Amino acid sequence: MIPHMNLALLVPALPLLGFLITGLGYKRFRNNQAGIIASSAVGLSFLISLSSLFVLRNSGQDSATLTLFNWISVGKMNIPFAFLIDHLSLTMMLIITGVGTLIHIYSIGYMHADNRVNSFFAQMNLFTFSMLLLVMGANYLILFIGWEGVGLCSYLLIGFWFENPAFNYAARKAFVMNRIGDLGFILGIILLFFTFNSVSFSEVFAQASSFQVGAPVITLITMLLLVGAVGKSAQIPLFTWLPDAMAGPTPVSALIHAATMVTAGIYMIARSSVLYILAPTTLTLITIIGLATALLGAIIGLKQNDIKKVLAYSTVSQLGYMFIALGVGAFSTAVFHVTTHAFFKALLFLGAGSIIHAMGGEQDIRKMGGLRTKMPVTYWTFLAATLAISGIPPFSGFFSKDLILSKAFEHNFILYILALGGALLTSFYMFRLLYLVFFGEQRLAGSHPHESPKVMTIPLIILAILSVFGGFLNVPTLFGGDSNFGVFLQKAMTSFSGEELSHTTEISLILISSLLIGLVILFAYRTFVTKVLVPKADGEPMSFFGKFITNKFYIDEFYATIFEKPFRFLSGFLYQKIETTILNPAIEGIGVATLKLGELVRKIQRGNMSFYFFAMVAGILLFIIFILTI
Amino acid sequence: MILLIILLIPFLTGSFLFLFRNNSSIRFVALAASVVNLLLTLLLAFSASASNFAINWINFMGVQFALGYDGISLIMLILTNLLFPFILLAGFNRDQKNVSQLNFLILSTQSALIGVFLAQNAFLFYVFWELALIPVYFILLIWGGDGRRSITLKFFIYTLTGSLFLLFGIIYLYHLTPGNHSTDFAIFRQLHIPESNQIWLFWILFIAFAIKMPVFPFHTWQPSTYTMAPTQGVMILAGVMTKMGIYGALRFLFPIVPLGVLYWQNTIIILSLIGVVYASTIAFRQSNLKKLVAYSSMAHISLMVAAMFVQNQFALQGLLFQVISHGVTIVALFYLVLIIKEKTGTQEFQQMGGLKLKAPQMSIIFLIVVLGSIALPLTAGFVGELLMITGLFRQSAWFAFIGGTTMILGAIYMLYAYQRVMLGEEKSTHEKITDLKSLDYLILVPLIAIILVLGIYPQPIFNLVEESVRSMQNLLSPIATVVSAIVH
Numbered sequence A: 001m002i003p004h005m006n007l008a009l010l011v012p013a014l015p016l017l018g019f020l021i022t023g024l025g026y027k028r029f030r031n032n033q034a035g036i037i038a039s040s041a042v043g044l045s046f047l048i049s050l051s052s053l054f055v056l057r058n059s060g061q062d063s064a065t066l067t068l069f070n071w072i073s074v075g076k077m078n079i080p081f082a083f084l085i086d087h088l089s090l091t092m093m094l095i096i097t098g099v100g101t102l103i104h105i106y107s108i109g110y111m112h113a114d115n116r117v118n119s120f121f122a123q124m125n126l127f128t129f130s131m132l133l134l135v136m137g138a139n140y141l142i143l144f145i146g147w148e149g150v151g152l153c154s155y156l157l158i159g160f161w162f163e164n165p166a167f168n169y170a171a172r173k174a175f176v177m178n179r180i181g182d183l184g185f186i187l188g189i190i191l192l193f194f195t196f197n198s199v200s201f202s203e204v205f206a207q208a209s210s211f212q213v214g215a216p217v218i219t220l221i222t223m224l225l226l227v228g229a230v231g232k233s234a235q236i237p238l239f240t241w242l243p244d245a246m247a248g249p250t251p252v253s254a255l256i257h258a259a260t261m262v263t264a265g266i267y268m269i270a271r272s273s274v275l276y277i278l279a280p281t282t283l284t285l286i287t288i289i290g291l292a293t294a295l296l297g298a299i300i301g302l303k304q305n306d307i308k309k310v311l312a313y314s315t316v317s318q319l320g321y322m323f324i325a326l327g328v329g330a331f332s333t334a335v336f337h338v339t340t341h342a343f344f345k346a347l348l349f350l351g352a353g354s355i356i357h358a359m360g361g362e363q364d365i366r367k368m369g370g371l372r373t374k375m376p377v378t379y380w381t382f383l384a385a386t387l388a389i390s391g392i393p394p395f396s397g398f399f400s401k402d403l404i405l406s407k408a409f410e411h412n413f414i415l416y417i418l419a420l421g422g423a424l425l426t427s428f429y430m431f432r433l434l435y436l437v438f439f440g441e442q443r444l445a446g447s448h449p450h451e452s453p454k455v456m457t458i459p460l461i462i463l464a465i466l467s468v469f470g471g472f473l474n475v476p477t478l479f480g481g482d483s484n485f486g487v488f489l490q491k492a493m494t495s496f497s498g499e500e501l502s503h504t505t506e507i508s509l510i511l512i513s514s515l516l517i518g519l520v521i522l523f524a525y526r527t528f529v530t531k532v533l534v535p536k537a538d539g540e541p542m543s544f545f546g547k548f549i550t551n552k553f554y555i556d557e558f559y560a561t562i563f564e565k566p567f568r569f570l571s572g573f574l575y576q577k578i579e580t581t582i583l584n585p586a587i588e589g590i591g592v593a594t595l596k597l598g599e600l601v602r603k604i605q606r607g608n609m610s611f612y613f614f615a616m617v618a619g620i621l622l623f624i625i626f627i628l629t630i
Numbered sequence B: 001m002i003l004l005i006i007l008l009i010p011f012l013t014g015s016f017l018f019l020f021r022n023n024s025s026i027r028f029v030a031l032a033a034s035v036v037n038l039l040l041t042l043l044l045a046f047s048a049s050a051s052n053f054a055i056n057w058i059n060f061m062g063v064q065f066a067l068g069y070d071g072i073s074l075i076m077l078i079l080t081n082l083l084f085p086f087i088l089l090a091g092f093n094r095d096q097k098n099v100s101q102l103n104f105l106i107l108s109t110q111s112a113l114i115g116v117f118l119a120q121n122a123f124l125f126y127v128f129w130e131l132a133l134i135p136v137y138f139i140l141l142i143w144g145g146d147g148r149r150s151i152t153l154k155f156f157i158y159t160l161t162g163s164l165f166l167l168f169g170i171i172y173l174y175h176l177t178p179g180n181h182s183t184d185f186a187i188f189r190q191l192h193i194p195e196s197n198q199i200w201l202f203w204i205l206f207i208a209f210a211i212k213m214p215v216f217p218f219h220t221w222q223p224s225t226y227t228m229a230p231t232q233g234v235m236i237l238a239g240v241m242t243k244m245g246i247y248g249a250l251r252f253l254f255p256i257v258p259l260g261v262l263y264w265q266n267t268i269i270i271l272s273l274i275g276v277v278y279a280s281t282i283a284f285r286q287s288n289l290k291k292l293v294a295y296s297s298m299a300h301i302s303l304m305v306a307a308m309f310v311q312n313q314f315a316l317q318g319l320l321f322q323v324i325s326h327g328v329t330i331v332a333l334f335y336l337v338l339i340i341k342e343k344t345g346t347q348e349f350q351q352m353g354g355l356k357l358k359a360p361q362m363s364i365i366f367l368i369v370v371l372g373s374i375a376l377p378l379t380a381g382f383v384g385e386l387l388m389i390t391g392l393f394r395q396s397a398w399f400a401f402i403g404g405t406t407m408i409l410g411a412i413y414m415l416y417a418y419q420r421v422m423l424g425e426e427k428s429t430h431e432k433i434t435d436l437k438s439l440d441y442l443i444l445v446p447l448i449a450i451i452l453v454l455g456i457y458p459q460p461i462f463n464l465v466e467e468s469v470r471s472m473q474n475l476l477s478p479i480a481t482v483v484s485a486i487v488h
Helices: A005-024 A032-061 A087-110 A117-136 A140-158 A165-196 A201-208 A216-232 A241-247 A250-259 A261-270 A280-301 A308-329 A329-356 A376-388 A396-411 A413-438 A453-472 A482-491 A503-530 A545-549 A552-604 A609-629 B002-019 B023-046 B071-089 B098-117 B123-142 B149-174 B195-212 B223-230 B231-256 B257-286 B289-310 B311-343 B358-375 B380-393 B397-420 B438-456 B459-487
Strands: A063-074 A077-086 B053-058 B061-069
Touching: A005 A063, A005 A077, A005 A117, A005 A329, A005 B231, A032 A063, A032 A077, A032 A087, A032 A609, A032 B397, A063 A140, A063 B311, A063 B459, A077 A087, A077 A117, A087 A117, A087 A201, A087 A250, A087 A261, A087 A329, A087 A453, A087 B358, A087 B397, A087 B459, A117 A140, A117 A261, A117 A308, A117 A609, A140 A165, A140 A216, A140 A241, A165 A216, A165 A241, A165 B397, A216 A261, A216 A280, A241 A250, A241 A308, A250 A261, A250 A308, A261 A308, A261 A329, A261 B289, A280 A308, A280 A413, A280 A552, A280 B098, A280 B438, A308 A413, A329 A396, A329 A453, A329 A482, A376 A453, A376 B098, A376 B149, A396 A453, A396 A503, A413 B023, A413 B071, A453 B358, A482 B358, A503 A552, A545 A552, A545 B289, A552 B257, A609 B098, A609 B257, B002 B023, B002 B071, B002 B098, B023 B053, B023 B071, B023 B123, B053 B071, B061 B311, B071 B098, B071 B311, B098 B123, B123 B149, B123 B231, B149 B195, B149 B223, B149 B231, B149 B358, B149 B459, B195 B231, B195 B257, B195 B311, B223 B289, B223 B397, B231 B257, B231 B289, B231 B380, B231 B459, B257 B289, B257 B397, B289 B311, B289 B380, B289 B397, B311 B380, B311 B438, B358 B397, B358 B438, B380 B397
Parallel strands: none
Antiparallel strands: A063 A077, B053 B061
């Protein structure tokens, strides 16, 4: 037991308290009160997470377990309500509360005109609580509580403007698709329990070493858990909910659908690295899924014209990169990319929010343009994030993405080439976005964009600083660093110790990718700034491929055809044909036949209600007297 | 003695309700009686000493009037006496005809149900089983909605048919008992009926329970009855009477015809799993909120039946936990259906929407109950379903997978219902709608508190039933071992 470690219990408790206060008192708070309460709750959680980090480091131990009570104890199943504080959970806690605080503060400005702002903050705090439960849980079931909790909050916040049926549909779609993944996840947890007689991380991982690499049961467990991760982290085939999730307020997209919740799948697999290392088949599958998702997201991103949709597909794509890292066994690299991605993607979304705010709700980038001078803070911070996501040295995204690329290179050359191709697409669509929004002439007549208030720009600036310098957390030995972050995480995870690349190879890889990215940016500049090419309006004729990509490969339509419509048909068929036409009459037929018999005794029944009552009461009273007198 | 008191309080109070003229005093007296009964039940549940009651009754048949309980009875007793105060409260301040008769019938049902759960011999069980049907029949017939005559008749004939089979089964068992004959469960358990007879006897005994629960395809009375029934009636039916079927199956089948159970085990599990998917899929199609809830109840009960027949500790404890959880959730849901009907004047989705704008508090409570129903973690529903699916997994991963689809399908139809009622644009017909009244809070807040508390701290319920579950498994496991030894 580490002294003062119990303090860490406050980390999830404070947002929960914030939720209860803002939630139960939502009628009473005026102006920004709810926002201030909610932001302070998360802010305090951040400070406590930070101090927990120091407490743990000073204690000289690698982890601490805090047990509250026994949640479920049935037979051999013992599930304590317990938290695990180690370097991995602390990393995630710091991201969630740190980036979360900034987004909460930003929301005070962004949501100030909304008449349901109090319940907005209540739900944001509930989300933060659930997410913390997810990363702090000491066993798979506590993780699962948080896992479903964030799903609920995501549902609520996507459908925050609930008057709009399309938003409600998007919210339900997100929840149901996540639940599909969750079914796999929970079955995986159950199989895990029957295999190890425990679901707690420490016990499961301790016993895992007795299994051989490739043991079928471990492969099955990791596959089932993967299904959950695929749903939550929006990978192929369960990714189509994430772009639709952009229906929620933009801070929600930043916090839930970019920085934190969608990385839960990556966290869970990284947490289970001990199991995944034993399942090379699953790892290969993760790599393939990740690569396919990274490329698909990037390709669709090329043709999107809604600023949030571009960022959404970019998130899908970046999550794919994290999956690639997991798949090649570079678990700490994946978590590193989670971290830098949280910085720059939150920044991109908040920047987008600032732009949408300024444009009076307009999200179509074809109607923007020339915002560079009107919104300087937004522009410069957005530029920093764009450079970071493109992987330009020395911005944060460079360090994490380059590490993923070099791990991919170690693993397989084709994988490297494809992943690099995806990175080039990323730079292209991001700079396309940047140029269309901030450069050229203003294209929407009659609007007067203005810079956002300080409560929104200050979080942007802080996130920009993190996006620029965040990569220095993990400077590779190549640049004289000592991969601090990776070493820090090694205590909580395992990893493949593959062959180290020689420094010459590493430098040439970096040079090649940087050069290519530079060329792509130049190309984007020539297309969208020099030639002032604005993407075609909806409805104009397009090339076959253009149409294909603009319509997102018709995947939504495909799913509607093979799942939604058959389900609706089945539902109607079972109800109208089986239930109403076959089962009901069949049983009634038997009933009618019996009724004919019943007509014989019909004469006693006169339908006099009070007589029935009288007979009944009298009978029962007699019956009781009968019992008591015998 | 306390058992007899618990048994009689509702019925005797009900019989004196005719003395009161004022509707609100009638309701208040009825409620007071049920609250007293609840307190006595809790006293019983948490007192260390066991209690039972027995006197000779029908000597020539060797039948005693014997009441007693084990953990399983206790769970059922707690459920019954926990729900009836809420069921009675649901009638407060509402325009009803013949209030004293209605309350009398409700209280009579309560007594009969208590009798079913406490009876120590099959004869007494059967008497109460039939007695419970009569007041419910009248509640449906007099206070029901459109088409009540034909639907109630169908319900009555359906359940009566099942009961006749059960009666035949009991008589058959009675004749098998040695010496002076007896209908004691304890003696029935020691009969060791040959397997060939157990195989058909299983169905004779099971039909009545299968109809009550209901198990696919014996369910066709249920959706129409639920939809037509007055709210208090449907609360009794869905909240408590479905559990009569579960209780009966646990009392009769597993201890008395264990070989029959083993023989039919997979058949019943598969039928139940079909029921889960079938009812969930149909629920999505409903245009009527009450009917959707009716099908959702059938889906949940079907999963419970499947869990009951896998007969391992996880499944059984999960099942008994879910008995409480489902009862509380479904009663809250049907109450919400009632107040939605009162506010909007309809149960059809077509005419609903945007209620959240006018009644935000109601929408939050409705959402919590919906989440309990779709088994979100930290609600009671999750704990129950997790254990039941774990139990199913032990039997077969496929069973667990199909049972687990309730997680997905439940989310599909319940969130659909929530959206159609609460979200979207406000309907113009909703202009005068107000939010919940204090009576509504009095009913709904305790119910959701139970849903949440049991989801966060479920252990007391597990402790209550652990011993009974273990003894039930002990009954079965030696036989199962013998059988598997013969088979392999």
